[in-house]
């Protein structure tokens with residue numbers, strides 16, 4: 001119907017030509033958001049540069065920006081690739097749990113045991129933190145609650161002896177996994193590292209997990225790096241992610257420490273452990289619930305500029321066929337009709353009504369395109385030039401009838417008038433009254 005046609009014509013006025021300034025602005029927004037989310041500044045710098053290059057490669061526009069951002073973030077988070085738990089070829093798979101005091105080692109050990117138990121695995125937990133008096137008792141409570149066997153020996157203060165005996169015990173029985181909870185310190189010191197080194201020798205673990213407290217922000221990256229250098233780590237578990245409103249540390253962790261994130265601790269309960277998934281971090285990072293949200297917000301800077309240009313043109317009544325054709329091409333690249341609709345001031349609510357319009361397959365639009373293609377450059381610039389003899393020539397050129405040509409030109413002109421009307425102050429009201 002003609003009303004729909006009018007709007008589709010109006011929407012075509014949105015231009016998606018290259019706009020470096022708009023992209024720079026959008027990138028500025030993105031940078032601000034990432035720094036606010038506590039992402040390391042070096043990581044931000046690289047990320048912004050990558051998004052810029054990638055967006056330009058794809059062609060500057062909202063969708064392209066979104067795609068570039070998504071790809072870049074995933075690349076950053078996909079370090080190492082292996083996520084979750086890896087079983088050794090020969091059981092038991094032995095894991096050494098390391099980290100600073102209070103980072104969440106003991107809790108995470110219980111969570112990991114719960115996760116594995118739910119996978120029908122037989123787990124043994126070894127109490128090798130003999131620094132703190134309450135540590136063994138804490139593990140006792142946890143293992144009782146989750147019904148997992150605990151290996152402990154309170155008679156000795158030597159974690160190496162405990163681990164040696166525990167490994168013998170584990171080998172004499174059939175366990176799928178052995179999790180060794182170790183002592184931490186408030187800060188990294190040689191004594192801690194020496195103890196860990198000896199425990200590591202006694203256990204010869206398949207993997208060493210580093211539990212990083214996400215609340216410690218950039219410190220988590222520094223300490224993880226130290227642990228990696230001194231005893232070697234195979235995976236990071238980011239604890240207390242539920243309490244970290246920013247969450248940006250996750251992005252820096254995997255890319256800067258160059259060790260894959262394996263799990264995320266998301267609460268105090270034993271069930272609150274999730275296999276690390278990049279999209280979750282990406283979503284969290286953006287703080288908008290989803291990545292599209294951020295991209296919308298940042299990329300709107302691009303679109304707002306374009307929408308302003310469009311409104312100006314519409315209000316001056318300067319529709320011409322040249323723009324028309326150009327925009328039809330870019331329309332195809334753009335996905336959603338409705339998002340473009342909502343860019344036109346005062347027409348946001350109309351977007352739903354035309355959401356289902358199929359640009360790719362509209363016979364009407366194909367006709368218009370054929371018609372415009374048969375016009376001379378001057379005719380495209382100035383629709384008023386189109387007298388009868390010109391129309392006849394165009395009709396012959398594009399294989400349409402005179403009637404069709406007349407109808408399309410009329411629609412095109414009506415669209416211009418309509419768009420002008422509705423882009424004004426009371427546009428929405430007029431529109432609603434028209435639609436009943």
Ligand code: GDP
Pocket residue numbers: 099100101102103104105106107108184239240241242243264265266267268272
């Ligand atoms: P450890 O000293 O490294 O063994 O740390 P703990 O396992 O004793 O944990 C220290 C505190 O952090 C405890 O109060 C835990 O309940 C809490 N905690 C550990 N992981 C998480 C988590 O993912 N979310 C929340 N909210 N608290 C956690």
Ligand code: MG
Pocket residue numbers: 105106107129135181182
């Ligand atoms: Mg502990």
